[in-house]
Amino acid sequence: MRRLIFLxxxxxxxxAALLALGIWQIQRLAWKADLLQTITTRIAATPVALPQSPTEDRDRYRAVTVAGEIDEGELHVFWVTKEAETGYRIIAPFLTEDGRRVLLDRGFVPAAGKERARATGATSITGNLLWxxxxxxxxxPPEVDxxxxxxxxxxxxxxRLGTxxxxIVARSASADADVTPQPVTTAGIQNNHLxxxxxWFSLAFIWAAMTTYFLWRSRPKSEG
Structure with a gap:
């Protein structure tokens, strides 16, 4: 009897633990689906002017449009595209018409184009804010040299760039046809909760079946 009670x-x-984990993941699934919908809506929204003091919590993925100039100097971020092409994302300083200096992710260039001169000067940019x-x-660590x-x-x-x-991650630009914009998408945001x-529910079913089996095997044998 003690064995039955223990089992x-x-x-x-x-x-109970396995079922609780499964229910928690259902809640996480709903949360992630809502988050992805919010992000998708922000990305595709009508672009607005650059907020005066953007914050990550309030403005991440916000669609913006700015006019101004791409300044000299840029940083190169090593990148591999979804087509498995290696190269660099070009990060440049952008001076807006109202005198602000912000970062601009112009897009991707193949490795062979890293040192190629790129067009700067007046342009307009449509993109999304991203942290x-x-x-x-x-x-x-960065290789400064x-x-x-x-x-x-x-x-x-x-x-590094004094901004x-x-x-702003460009989704369209008019300054340099050699740079391919890499717009912000939800492709890199995983949703594995399903x-x-x-x-968890499969494990719960297996656990219940095993428990039932061991209880059946441990039941008192009737004599006769």
């Missing part, structure tokens, strides 16, 4: 207790607690979440402790970065660190890039810590839901 029932362990089985019940394990099943990239890139890099971790394994990311190599060769002007190669391995992540778009807004604070670092702003310090506000504000990054897989987790299936995993």
């Amino acid at each position: 029932s207790l362990v089985g019940g607690l394990g099943l 990239p979440d890139e890099g971790d402790w394994t990311t190599p 060769t002007n190669i970065l391995y992540a778009r660190d807004v604070s670092y890039m702003a310090e 506000e810590p504000v990054l 897989q987790y839901v299936i995993t």
Whole structure:
């Protein structure tokens, strides 16, 4: 009898834990779907003027349009496109018509075009504000001598180029046909919660089946 009680207790607690994790992932799935919808709406919204003091919480992914000049000097962020082409994202300082100096992600150039001169001067830009979440402790530090970065660190890039810590990722530009804009999308935002839901509830089913089996095997045998 004690064995039955012990198995029932362990089985019940394990099943409850697995079901709770599955329910939590259902809630996370709904949250992520809502987040992706919000991001998609912001990305595709009608562009507005650059906010005076944009913040990550309020303005991330906001569509903006600015007019001004692409200034001299740029940073090169090592990049691999979804087509597996290696090259660099070109980050340049942009001077707006009202005198602000911000960061502009002009787009991608193949590795062979890294040192090629690019057009600067007056242009208009349509894009999205972004605070990239890139890099971790394994990311190599910037190579100052060769002007190669391995992540778009807004604070670092702003310090290097003397701009506000504000990054506009171009989705269309008229300054240089050799640079291919890499617009902000939701493609890099993973939503694996449905897989987790299936995993946890599958484990819960297996756990319940195993518990039932062990309880059946441990039941008292009738004599006769």
